[in-house]
Amino acid sequence: MKKGTQVLTDRKKQTTEVITPPKTATQMLYEHHGVLRGIMERLSRTSRDDIEQRRALTDELYSEVQMHERIEEHIFYPAISDFHPKLDAAWSEHRQMTDQLAALLRADPGGARFEEELRLMRDVLEAHAHLDEELEMFPEVERLMDEAWLVEMGERLQDRLDRLRSSRTLRARHRLERMMLRGPGRLIARTMRRGS
Amino acid sequence: MAQHALERLMRKIEGQEWLDRPGHTLEHGYAFVQNVFGLSQRPVRRFLHGVWFGHPLHPALTDVPIGSWTTALVLDTMGAGKGRREREGYQRAARRAVGLGVVGALGAAVTGLTDWQYTHDYARRLGLVHGALNAVALGLYTWSWWERRRERHGRGRLAAMLGYPLVAVSGYLGGGLTFRHLVGADQSEQEADRLLQPRDFTPVLRANELQEGTPRRVEACGVGVLLVRSNGQIHALGETCPHLGGPLSQGWLRDGSIVCPWHGSAFDLETGESQNGPAIAPAPRFQARVRDGRIEVRRVPPVVSAPPGSALTRQQEMPVQPPRPRQREMQP
Ligand code: FES
Ligand SMILES: [Fe+2]
Ligand SMILES: [Fe+2]
Numbered sequence: 001m002k003k004g005t006q007v008l009t010d011r012k013k014q015t016t017e018v019i020t021p022p023k024t025a026t027q028m029l030y031e032h033h034g035v036l037r038g039i040m041e042r043l044s045r046t047s048r049d050d051i052e053q054r055r056a057l058t059d060e061l062y063s064e065v066q067m068h069e070r071i072e073e074h075i076f077y078p079a080i081s082d083f084h085p086k087l088d089a090a091w092s093e094h095r096q097m098t099d100q101l102a103a104l105l106r107a108d109p110g111g112a113r114f115e116e117e118l119r120l121m122r123d124v125l126e127a128h129a130h131l132d133e134e135l136e137m138f139p140e141v142e143r144l145m146d147e148a149w150l151v152e153m154g155e156r157l158q159d160r161l162d163r164l165r166s167s168r169t170l171r172a173r174h175r176l177e178r179m180m181l182r183g184p185g186r187l188i189a190r191t192m193r194r195g196s
Numbered sequence: 197m198a199q200h201a202l203e204r205l206m207r208k209i210e211g212q213e214w215l216d217r218p219g220h221t222l223e224h225g226y227a228f229v230q231n232v233f234g235l236s237q238r239p240v241r242r243f244l245h246g247v248w249f250g251h252p253l254h255p256a257l258t259d260v261p262i263g264s265w266t267t268a269l270v271l272d273t274m275g276a277g278k279g280r281r282e283r284e285g286y287q288r289a290a291r292r293a294v295g296l297g298v299v300g301a302l303g304a305a306v307t308g309l310t311d312w313q314y315t316h317d318y319a320r321r322l323g324l325v326h327g328a329l330n331a332v333a334l335g336l337y338t339w340s341w342w343e344r345r346r347e348r349h350g351r352g353r354l355a356a357m358l359g360y361p362l363v364a365v366s367g368y369l370g371g372g373l374t375f376r377h378l379v380g381a382d383q384s385e386q387e388a389d390r391l392l393q394p395r396d397f398t399p400v401l402r403a404n405e406l407q408e409g410t411p412r413r414v415e416a417c418g419v420g421v422l423l424v425r426s427n428g429q430i431h432a433l434g435e436t437c438p439h440l441g442g443p444l445s446q447g448w449l450r451d452g453s454i455v456c457p458w459h460g461s462a463f464d465l466e467t468g469e470s471q472n473g474p475a476i477a478p479a480p481r482f483q484a485r486v487r488d489g490r491i492e493v494r495r496v497p498p499v500v501s502a503p504p505g506s507a508l509t510r511q512q513e514m515p516v517q518p519p520r521p522r523q524r525e526m527q528p
Contacts, residue, residue, distance in 0.1 A: 073220070088316035089442070091220065092458045095227060095313075099460065102231035123448030127457040131446045180232050 025076060025153035026138040032068055032161070033129045039064060040122055044115075054109035061121075062101055063174045067164045069094045071157050079153060080141055090137065093128035100124040105181045202365070206372050209325050210318040219324050223313045235310075238462075238472045244310040245473025252380035252476055254307040258370065260300025262363060265337060268293040269360060272353050291344040294337055294356060301334045311379065314459040314474040316440060319377035322369055329366035333359040382477035384438040393417040397485065397492040406430065406491060411454060413445035416493050421482055423491060424454060424465060431465040432493045434480035438470070444479065454479075 023031070039061045046053050073094065077087050100121050107114040142150065164170055209215075230236045235244070246253030268290045275286025305327070312323040340355035373379045393416070400414040401423060412423045413435050420435035422444045433454065435444050442458035449455070453462040453471055461475035468479040481496040 088320075089458055092314070092316070095223070096457065096460050098224075098227055099231060099236055102236070120448060120450060124457075127446050127448060131457075177228070180228075183232075 022151045023154045023158065024142075024147070024150035025157055026142055026150065028154040028157050029068075029072065029076065030134060030138065032064075033125075033134070036061065036064055036068065036125060036129070040118065040125070043118055044122075048110050051109045054114065058104060058109070059174075059178060062105065062178055063171070065097055065101055065125075066174060067161060067170075069097065070164065071160050075156055075160060076153065080137075083144055084137060084140060086137075090128070090132060093124075093132060096124050097121075097128060102181050105178055202368050205365075206322065206369060206376075209322050209369070212321055215321040215324050219320055222324070226309060226313060241310075241472040241474075244307050245476065246307070247470050247473045247476055250476065252307075252311060254304060254311050255370070255374060255380065257300060257304040257307055258367070261297040261304060261334075261337075262367060264293045264297030264300060265356065265360060265363060268297065268356055272356065287344070287349050291341065291352070294341045294344065294352070298334065298337050298341055301330070301337070305330065305334065311474060314439070315373075315377070315379055319373055319379055322377070323373055323379070326366050326369040326373065329362050329369070333362040333366065336362070380476060382438045383441045384434045384436050384477065384480055392495050393419050394494050397483075397487070397494045399487070399490040399492045401491045403430075403486045403489050403491050409449055411445045411447060411449070413443070414491075414493075416482075419495075421493055422454065422479075423484070423493075424449065426452065426465055430484045430486070430491060432482035432484040433463060433465070433468050434482070437461060437475060438477040438479055439475035 039057055043054065043057045043061065046057065073091070077090065081087055100117070104114070104117045104121050107117045145153075227236075234240065242248055244253065246256070249256070271286050271290035271293060275283045275290065278286065308323075308327060308330075312320070312327060315323055336355045336359035340352045340359065343349070343355060344352035374381070398416045400416050400421065401412065406412055406423055406425045408425050408428070410425075414421050414423055422433045422435040424431045424433075426449060433444065436442070437444055437456040437458065439456065439459060439461050442456045442461075444454055444456055444463070447455045447457045450462060452466075453464050455462045456475070459474050461473060462471040463469065463475070463479045464471060468481040470476060470478060482493045483496055484491060484493050486492070
């Protein structure tokens with residue numbers, strides 16, 4: 001039965017791909033920013049006693065942010081490194097996102113701290129995705145590269161993202177990472193806050 | 197001659213693009229460790245970068261291994277020609293010196309790695325090689341200590357002799373990180389800092405254009421100024437981050453401080469002091485006031501020569517608190 005649905009979705013994907021015009025790299029990344037924003041939006045609408053939902057959405061956010069950083073770092077950034085000089089800042093901003101994600105995981109989903117960390121997560125993401133990429137980097141790439149390059153790059157990015165999303169090992173790795181970040185990290189953070 | 201060779205080596209390393217990949221892998225790994233064990237929390241960062249110290253901690257700590265291992269080299273040489281009794285004394289002392297150096301090197305490694313993760317391109321590649329050389333040297337000296345403890349002094353001396361040149365070369369590269377790439381130095385707008393512009397209150401923005409919690413960049417006499425309204429109060433700081441010059445106006449607010457979007461240095465909105473590092477120096481401070489619906493700013497002059505409470509200090513009419521004398525940092 002599982003196989004049957006797989007075939008169905010595959011076929012559906014193929015037909016939609018024929019209809020929709022090919023996506024450029026910047027469009028593809030922009031849309032994935034939208035996915036990240038959407039998860040955070042849904043998270044901010046959850047209430048404090050809906051711990052299950054908060055946890056599930058945080059898990060999803062963690063995986064999507066990690067995958068977003070990977071496709072950019074492994075494919076997009078190296079491809080534009082010749083003409084875009086400020087890539088180091090972009091790498092550093094990814095690091096800030098990773099750290100803020102860890103802070104969000106450490107926070108107790110039933111507490112006020114979680115909401116504060118979520119607000120910060122949004123600020124950190126916008127500082128990078130909007131102020132740096134969407135306002136500066138993407139327009140520059142679109143100006144300098146032709147349509148064919150952009151479309152081909154978009155396909156490569158989408159391809160890799162699809163592959164990462166369906167990878168079981170990656171899912172297991174993310175689960176393990178989250179467990180470790182939630183475990184000792186939270187304990188240490190709590191004692192340190194009490195101390196300072 | 198040797199100088200030129202080392203200089204050339206340094207430039208060569210800076211051009212090795214392939215070092216970026218292993219560098220980022222190392223950073224990802226270290227980031228994960230830091231987040232799991234809470235090393236990315238404020239107090240730990242403050243300590244490891246040396247914010248509490250007013251000076252980067254790593255360069256200060258490197259004196260311990262370099263000094264101890266130099267001492268061991270001297271002791272090894274002095275003990276060589278002596279009789280058995282006397283030689284044993286030298287051997288014991290040399291072993292202690294090597295051991296102390298190993299402990300110091302571990303501290304230097306952790307602080308160095310912590311500083312390194314927040315560097316960019318050339319400095320990052322140079323720092324990676326600097327760290328790798330030191331790691332090999334640390335291995336050799338640990339081996340040396342181990343052999344000396346088992347009374348195999350010949351091998352112990354050999355290991356130390358292999359390690360010493362590595363430490364020397366890598367020390368040179370470390371110097372390049374400080375003096376060429378200014379890692380750990382104050383990189384806020386130095387020029388403007390010296391000229392102390394703007395001296396008089398200069399209108400920069402209409403007050404109703406500054407929204408609560410949204411940082412903005414303005415310019416006053418060619419100097420970039422960050423404006424933040426937090427709890428209704430307007431704060432003004434230098435806009436370029438003292439660490440590597442990141443744009444603070446693109447950062448975010450966390451617990452009463454503005455956080456740099458590049459490496460997360462948090463600066464107190466009131467005092468400009470760095471809360472956690474990697475920035476050590478404070479962000480330059482400006483006074484802000486509202487006149488006729490416009491925000492005006494002027495530089496808070498650093499009072500270096502006047503003692504607190506003197507006429508000069510009072511002249512500066514600080515509304516909140518008297519300015520603290522701001523020390524200019526000197527690199528070693
Ligand atoms: S530039 Fe590094 S923390 Fe601001
Ligand atoms: Fe990015
Ligand atoms: Fe992005």
